Amino acid sequence: MTTPLRLGIAGLGTVGVGVVKILRQKANLLADRAGRPIVITAVSARSRDKDRGVVLSDYAWEDDPVALAKRDDIDVFVELMGGSEGAAKDAMEAALAAGKDVVTANKALLAIHGHALALAAEKADCVIRFEAAVAGGIPVVKALTEGLAGNEISRVMGVMNGSCNYILTRMQSAGLTYDQVFEEASQLGYLEADPNLDVGGVDAGHKLAILSSIAFGTKIDFAGVELEGIQRITIEDIHHAADMGYRIKLLGVAQRTGRGLEQRMSPCLVPADSPLGQLEGGTNMVVLEGDDVGQIVLRGAGAGEGPTASAVLSDIMDIARGTRLATFGKPAEALETARSAVSGTSAPYYLRLELLDKPGALAKIASALGEAGVSINRMRQYEHKAQTAPVLIVTHKTTPDALENAFVGFQNSSVLASAPVAIRIETV
Amino acid sequence: MTTPLRLGIAGLGTVGVGVVKILRQKANLLADRAGRPIVITAVSARSRDKDRGVVLSDYAWEDDPVALAKRDDIDVFVELMGGSEGAAKDAMEAALAAGKDVVTANKALLAIHGHALALAAEKADCVIRFEAAVAGGIPVVKALTEGLAGNEISRVMGVMNGSCNYILTRMQSAGLTYDQVFEEASQLGYLEADPNLDVGGVDAGHKLAILSSIAFGTKIDFAGVELEGIQRITIEDIHHAADMGYRIKLLGVAQRTGRGLEQRMSPCLVPADSPLGQLEGGTNMVVLEGDDVGQIVLRGAGAGEGPTASAVLSDIMDIARGTRLATFGKPAEALETARSAVSGTSAPYYLRLELLDKPGALAKIASALGEAGVSINRMRQYEHKAQTAPVLIVTHKTTPDALENAFVGFQNSSVLASAPVAIRIETV
Structure with a gap:
């Protein structure tokens, strides 16, 4: 299998440029590991003239990502534009309709339209891979879908938004108010253009919905995620919680209960000396619990050019090596409709x-x-x-x-x- | 792809029985996820009559694992016997020669004969998978080979022998001497029949050699691992280290240095407040460092029926789903001969x-x-x-x-x- 794998990359922001850099700089290493060359055929982004610090003249240019997605000379459409609607969705649908595999970092798109896209992928005998959509560089989608494939999953938990964790740990360490640290994080460029995606828990909620679908074999149900952001967390609560041996984290929890599938993304107290409690700054942590494996904890950078590009490369390498998996770990038709549990499991x-x-x-x-x-x-x-x-x-x-x-x-x-x-x- | 995947399982100790139980109890879940049924065709073990708490009468019995490995009615030979020589090696070679894929938990066999086996597998167009050989239930082989496939790996580190970590943490918490806790661990059945495999660092060294080969693209070189066990660690050193803010761990480190590939498995001090320092009891932790992804930390149970069987199932599921990977992440012919660095990187x-x-x-x-x-x-x-x-x-x-x-x-x-x-x- 020495035929090159040909990529079309749509979206040349931080992550897209990171992916291009890796593919250029490590072409030999990647080819050795994949058993075949991986090449970029064409790229697409909003502005053709912007200097992105990487040579793009070797690749065909498309202004329209949909046109890129349909090109005859690509095998894989790499979607790094973002957004749950519009160009990203249109282009991904076009790619699948044209029989292309898809690699994406787009959690919002998957959280909202993931089931329809999975059905479309299977109809076209294509795969959709999205390691970069959850917890950045941590290979958690792979760990859950493949590494724990023999387990009944009982619970998935995690701190999956680095910006919120940065804000909460910074409030504690510097004794600053939420508003002060929010302002600081904005200045540092740590927040999305719409900061509610971060501090409102939406982004982390998208990630939880994705993991939840894989873990429990249910159709992705972002609407079923009980969401609460960190905006109401005060420095007083952070200090008081610390006095009592806890840390406050924006924590996602998904588990089956007697009343249905519980999915929550909300501020919680966790023991200060637990792995989650000790998580500082922008780092992410995901805890997976299975009936046989027990508890697996994964920790790493949840965002940034290198870690996110690393996750995109993982998917590209899998496709290059011939790995074909159902989008959410089993055929989309076999996914159950989640019965959403209204909040209510007991807790301290x-x-x-x-x-x-x-x-x-x-x-x-x-x-x-x-x-x-x-x-x-x-x-x-x-x-x-x-x-x-x-x-x-x-x-x-x-x-x-x-x-x-x-x-x-x-x-x-x-x-x-x-x-x-x-x-x-x-x-x- | 609804053809059943047919397994022959050799070795019905704790792990083998665990695998049989999962395949029986979760047949539907596994078939849903794999897209095809996974069935046991035949089994083999030393004693046919022993009551193992699981029904085996549905499967053909072979006294000889080599005969099992060659059976026409199996697709995958699951080797759970252990031992670097003798029956396990003979049977695995026979399986590959007969064109069967192999799943194994046998770190000793891979550490010693892994390169020859990888060559044999590629010649026969077969795969050898061994998630259970390293760090029990933690999907670390997968994380390294696939999840971090786009990274140049700079360092692999880890606590990979739960028995040693149990002994060291128990010495500290109970204030007991090495000999006292060693005796206790023996009584509890935590140690291998030859305890030097555990406390001498051999078992953990096998695991490090496996990860090292994948990480650095080098032919597996267990002989190149600088090994030191925990036998000389005294309760005084544990207490003194704690006073100075450290914990003592049997730590594996593999990294490229200017002088070659450094592989060490030896007692080290690590900061008490680091993830490795906080690791208690039989838990394992592996730290992977890549140029793009940064540092990924994986933690979970390193041994035991459930966790190890979970890892075996991960490999079986991959094969059932059609995933085909080179044994050590790239074709065996492309692996370099490791130039072993004599101990000498500087450290405090x-x-x-x-x-x-x-x-x-x-x-x-x-x-x-x-x-x-x-x-x-x-x-x-x-x-x-x-x-x-x-x-x-x-x-x-x-x-x-x-x-x-x-x-x-x-x-x-x-x-x-x-x-x-x-x-x-x-x-x-």
Whole structure:
């Protein structure tokens, strides 16, 4: 098999340029490992004239990615444009219709249209590969789809948005507020053009939905992901959580429950001394749990030119070596429709309450919790200088419903100066 | 592709039985994911009559694994017997000669005869897969061969023998001596029949040699692994290392140096707060470093029925799905002969010296170090009750040669009550 594998690359931003560089600089190494040369035939991007620091004149140029996708002289369409609609989607559909394999880093597109694309790929006897869509350089799609292929997966968990983890760890280490660090991260270029994709948890939610589909054999269901961003996390909560032995992370959790498939991407407390708790800065970590393998933890850079390009290359190399896998690990027709579990598995919670300085206030809080069936594991009241006293509570395992009832009790007792803060504690 | 994939399984110990159980219990899940049924045709083991807790009467029985390997009605020979010579080798060679793909967990066989077997496999257009040979359930062979296929690998590191890590962490947590914990581990069945395979570092060295071949594209060279076991590690060193912020691990390191391929499996100090330093008990961890991906850390169970069987299943599933890879990531003919670097990259060292209680003793030690060009980063002298005073030194980076010279100086100065202890400190 010495026929070259011919690529058409659409999108020459950071990742696209990274991929071109690797293919140019390591052509011999890649050919040795793949058993055949891998060549770029044509590229496409918005602006032809921009200097990208890499020679592109060896390749045909297409202004239109759809035209690129259909070219007779490419075998694989490498989609690195991004966006769940428009050009990326049109071009990927065109590529599959023309019988081309696809490699993409586009989590949004897969999260929204992944099932339809998987059906189209199978109809055309093509593959869609997307290692770069989840957790950057960490080969987690491969680990889950192939490495753990003999396992019933019980849970997938992870910190999969480096920008959010950067913000949360930076708030803690520098003692800065959310707004201050958000501003800093913007300046450093760490955030997407629409920062809600990062801090709102959307980007990480897309990634979780992809892993969830592979793990549980269900049609990808991003709409079923319960999403909450990190915007409400205060420096106070970060400090209090640390005092009690926890870190706050934007954590994704997907698991089967008695009530259906639970998919959550939300701020959670995790033990400070756990692998997830120790994750600093922009690093990603994914935890995979299988019935035979137990717990596998994978850690690495979740973004950036090199790591993301490395993941794209992994897919290209697989295709060059002849590896053909169903998009989400089994034929798309065989994927079940996920029954989405409304939030509700029980967990311990961290509560922060600002008590008005009235006699009996704490007793009223305690009894509201008791009446709702929420029991207290640990409590701390801090010395207060102002009119209100911060009280921190770690509950025993409780349901979100019970907690909701306790909050109604708090409301009725009129002893809180502000809305209570509740953050789930995840057992790692 | 709905033709069943037919397996012949040789070796029905813990792992073999684990594989049979998974294939029986999850037949539908596996068939869904593979796109075809996976069936066991025949099995082989030493004793036919032993009750293994799993039904074997559905399968043909062969007393001789070589006969099993050659059967016309199997596609894949699954070798789970172990041992670098004898039946396992004969059967694997027979399988390849008969055109069968091979899945094995046999690190010893690969470490010693891997190159010849890879050549035989390619000649027969067969594959040899061995995810279970390295780090149990962690899909590290896959991560390295496929997930990081676009990277120049700069270093591979890892704790890959759970029994040694159990002994070292147990010594620390329980304050027991090496001999006490060794005895305990024997009783618990944590050690190989020949315990030197574990505590002598041989087993972990086999694993390192396998990863090294894939990482650097070199013919497997177990003889080139500088091996040292954990037998000389004392509880004193463990405590002293902890005092200075380190943990002692049996650590494998493979890297290219200016002088050739360095492969070491030896006790090292690593920072207590690093991922490797925090690894407790029987868990394994592998660190892969590539030019594009940066550092990837993989962690999971390194042994046991479930995790090892999970890895075997990963290989079986790959073959069922049609994945065909060169044994060590590129054609065997293209692998270079490793030029083995004699030990010698510089590193900081931990030194423990038992000083005789004489005036000027410390000055003599310090000047011996200075004359050898070894500079001191940190030093501690402990209060002493006996005739000797323990002195701990962390050096700056130095070469083993310089250290050797310093030791000659120590010898000449006649101020040490016993031989000096030196343990390399690895930067993680």
